[in-house]
Amino acid sequence: MTRRGTTFRQLAVSLALLLAAAAAMAFATDRRPAVHIALAPEASAPADRLEGGSGPLVAAAYPGRPLPNFWGGGPTMLEGATPAPANSALSAIVMDEASGAVLYEKDAHRQLPPASLTKIATAILAAEHKDLDRTVTIDVDSRTMRGSTVMGLIPGDRFTMRDLLHGLMMPSGNDAGLAIGRAVAGSDAAFVEQMNNLSRRLGLTDTSWANPHGLGGASHYTSAYDLAILSRYYMSFPELRDVVAKGVYTTAGDRAIQMYTLNPLFGYPGVDGLKTGYTRTAGNTLVTSRVRDGHRIFVVILNDGNRSGDAWALSQWAFAAYRWPEPAAAAAR
Secondary structure, three states: OOOOOHHHHHHHHHHHHHHHHHHHHHHHHHOOOOEEEEOOOOOOOOHHHOOOOOOOEEEEOEOOEOOOOOOOOOOEEOOOOOOOOOOOOOEEEEEEOOOOOEEEEEOOOOOEOOHHHHHHHHHHHHHHOOOOOOEEEOOOOHHHOOOOOOOOOOOOOEEEHHHHHHHHHOOOOHHHHHHHHHHHHOOHHHHHHHHHHHHHHHOOOOOEOOOOOOOOOOOOEEOHHHHHHHHHHHOOOHHHHHHHOOOEEEOOOOOOOEEEOOOOOOOOOOEEEEEEEEEOOOEEEEEEEEEEOOEEEEEEEEOOOOHHHHHHHHHHHHHHHEEOOOHHHHHHO
16 A cells, blocks of 8 residues: 555545545434544655555544644654654555644554554553453452463453453553453454454454454454554543553452553653563564654564564654644644
């Protein structure tokens, strides 16, 4: 999906608008959520100069919590800015949070296994169902999950959903992913169905989920682009931002479990999340959220042996190569 021409983009926009109209008619007849098309603002460089361009973003309203709209103008590349640094990722993207503008991409729509980046979607579904302080009785046994990153759950434990979210996102607990899914949906299969419904609501057309933790499967894949959109939604929940902003956390349930973040860039200037992952098939993966001067960007790295260095270098480059509009100018757009 590289070098889209102007004609193709015009056709894509027209098709998106027709789909929006059809979805609105469906809402009037069978009460399914209407689908609203929100076009990504233009990147600072024309799409045909990027390594893939960016298509329309589809955002479906969720009952009680709509996807946050774009609220700012896209940044502009400075004259004479240096090219993005080389990286060893199979796929990568840098996206501006406020505008959705793609600042850099490398095969960003390539479908790849994400490993534990899957847990971003799992956490979102937990937050959408609210009541994070309700107590969950655990039926997952981490002692049987050898070779797996775990929170340390054993059957009969009682922890709050908030505890489980920290166990999911900080030490990357696969046991916490299963516990959250069963608490939210009643079964592993029902939760996976909700995960794929989430992808449809967000327009993640490169994505298919098969489990809540990311431990492989031929039908389990996503793209750097979709992960950037998913991460943008994740960070719109204050309670989820709080989880990934911590370096250490102790549970308040039956047992005190102290957990530490696995984020390799935690503590770096401006980094306030998000998630790391690894399997033999997926390689090293990473989503980084970084803020400077009030502007947040997301860097997604898939299958990269130098994920931390490459993510940091891309974020440094993005903030140096682009200028964001002044608040007054952005409000006037």
